[in-house]
Structure formats: structure tokens, C-alpha cells
Amino acid sequence: MGHPVFAVLYDAVLFPFERLYYARQRRLVAGGAVGRTLEIGAGTGANFPFYDFGRVRGLTAIEPDPHMRARAEARARRLGLPIEVLDARAEALPFPDGAFDTVVATLVLCTVEDPASALREVRRVLAPGGRFRFMEHVRDEHHAGRRFQEFITPAWRAMAGGCSPARDTAAAIRAAGLEIVELEHLRLAWYPVRPHIRGVARVVPQAGADGSDATRAAARPASMPHAAPTPPRTPGAAPAPPAPRPGRR
Numbered sequence: 001m002g003h004p005v006f007a008v009l010y011d012a013v014l015f016p017f018e019r020l021y022y023a024r025q026r027r028l029v030a031g032g033a034v035g036r037t038l039e040i041g042a043g044t045g046a047n048f049p050f051y052d053f054g055r056v057r058g059l060t061a062i063e064p065d066p067h068m069r070a071r072a073e074a075r076a077r078r079l080g081l082p083i084e085v086l087d088a089r090a091e092a093l094p095f096p097d098g099a100f101d102t103v104v105a106t107l108v109l110c111t112v113e114d115p116a117s118a119l120r121e122v123r124r125v126l127a128p129g130g131r132f133r134f135m136e137h138v139r140d141e142h143h144a145g146r147r148f149q150e151f152i153t154p155a156w157r158a159m160a161g162g163c164s165p166a167r168d169t170a171a172a173i174r175a176a177g178l179e180i181v182e183l184e185h186l187r188l189a190w191y192p193v194r195p196h197i198r199g200v201a202r203v204v205p206q207a208g209a210d211g212s213d214a215t216r217a218a219a220r221p222a223s224m225p226h227a228a229p230t231p232p233r234t235p236g237a238a239p240a241p242p243a244p245r246p247g248r249r
């Protein structure tokens with residue numbers, strides 16, 4: 001069913017924060033995507049204008065909330081961008097292993113029901129050498145700030161589409177078998193959930209006894225349709241082989 005009111009208000013409520021901070025962060029996160037790219041929890045498509053379609057080769061976005069998704073689709077049309085917007089959840093991505101060179105998430109891991117599963121899925125769908133680019137608001141490292149986050153959590157979750165303000169997302173990213181290679185801590189003034197992180201993570205390959213990637217196999221839930229090898233389905237509007245990855249971190 002989703003959150004119809006949240007979807008209607010989302011862009012308007014975020015507008016001043018977009019101007020103050022988020023537009024710059026989106027440029028750094030989405031603007032660095034290369035090759036076959038997946039965005040999880042695209043919301044209203046606020047990152048879409050920031051992708052560089054000279055470097056991105058096929059952009060697929062997933063968004064489970066139908067009200068948000070309709071807005072993302074409308075934005076892609078308005079911008080004239082070839083973006084495929086699918087109804088899917090980050091915890092069960094409908095793509096084969098290694099399908100993407102870049103996965104992007106902004107302000108999403110605070111909201112997904114099971115961030116650990118979502119991040120294992122991110123890792124699974126990343127190709128060797130692929131990058132996860134993220135910007136999230138996170139748990140406050142300061143005791144007083146954390147107490148404040150805990151205090152506002154019930155009201156915040158109700159108002160902000162199920163968002164939890166106090167998750168330790170950097171730890172969750174590492175726990176999923178991704179190595180953070182770039183990390184910036186940001187503290188936004190005039191914003192109720194101030195601590196944010198922006199960064200880039202890469203897949204850490206771990207060879208099993210037979211030389212296979214053991215953690216990738218372990219990350220794959222046996223119940224999922226793509227647990228068995230699937231023929232490669234190239235997602236995105238413009239199926240293409242991976243683009244060169246110029247000087248990535």
C-alpha cells in the first residue's frame with residue numbers, strides 16, 4: 001500500500017535540505033556511478049538528475065512503494081532519461097549475481113526492514129570490482145545525540161515512512177562483506193537527524209576451498225529464484241557490457 005502522504009510531501013519537505021546539503025551529496029554519490037547501475041529505494045527519483053549518462057550504461061531503479069515509484073517514473077519521463085523503475089525490495093533483488101557495476105543507495109538503509117539482508121543482496125548483485133555508493137543518515141556517536149534519536153524514533157518512524165533514525169549503517173555495510181574504501185562523516189545543521197555518512201564500498205572477494213567466492217554463495221538465500229545459476233538478464237534500458245571503470249575508488 002505504501003505511504004501516499006509521505007510520497008506527496010517528500011520533495012517539498014526535503015526541498016530546503018536539498019538546497020543546503022543533499023544536492024551536493026547526490027552529485028557525489030550518483031554522479032560517480034559507472035557502468036550498469038542499480039539504485040535501490042529510489043523514492044521520487046531525487047538522484048536521477050545527478051547521474052552521468054556518459055558513464056552509466058543502463059540505470060535500473062527499484063522502489064517498492066507505489067506512490068513513490070509513480071513519482072520516480074514521472075521524473076524519469078520528465079527528464080527524458082532511460083531509467084527502468086521496478087517494483088522490488090532491496091532484501092530480495094530480482095537480478096542475477098554480479099549484474100551491476102555500481103549500486104547506489106541514498107537515505108534508504110534507514111528505512112528498509114532488514115538492512116543486513118538488503119546489504120547482502122547489494123553485495124551479491126555487484127560484479128567483481130563493482131562499487132556500492134551510499135549516503136545515509138546514521139546513529140549518533142554522541143551519547144546525548146543518540147538518546148535524542150531514540151526519543152524521537154516512534155514519532156519519526158510514523159512521520160517519515162518507517163525510517164529509523166539511529167542505525168549503525170557503516171557497521172552493517174562491513175558486516176555484509178563490503179569494504180568501505182571512502183567514508184565521510186557529515187553533521188547537518190538544522191536537521192533533526194544530523195549525523196550522516198557518505199562513501200564508497202567494494203566487494204571483498206573471499207575464495208572458498210574450490211576457488212569460488214564463498215561469501216557470495218553464503219549471501220544467497222536458498223529460497224530465492226536466482227539461487228540457481230540464471231542466464232544473465234541485463235537490467236536497465238540499455239543492455240550493454242560493463243563500461244570501463246575509470247580511476248574508481
Ligand SMILES: C[S@@+](CC[C@H](N)C(=O)[O-])C[C@H]1O[C@@H](n2cnc3c(N)ncnc32)[C@H](O)[C@@H]1O
Pocket residue numbers: 040041042043044045046047062063064065068088089090091105106107108111112113114161163
Ligand atoms: C527516505 S526515502 C529515500 C528516497 C531516495 N532514495 C532519496 O534519496 O530521496 C526511503 C525510500 O526507501 C524505500 N524503501 C523502503 N523499504 C524498502 C525496501 N525494503 N527496499 C527498497 N526500498 C525501500 C521507501 O519506499 C522510500 O522510497
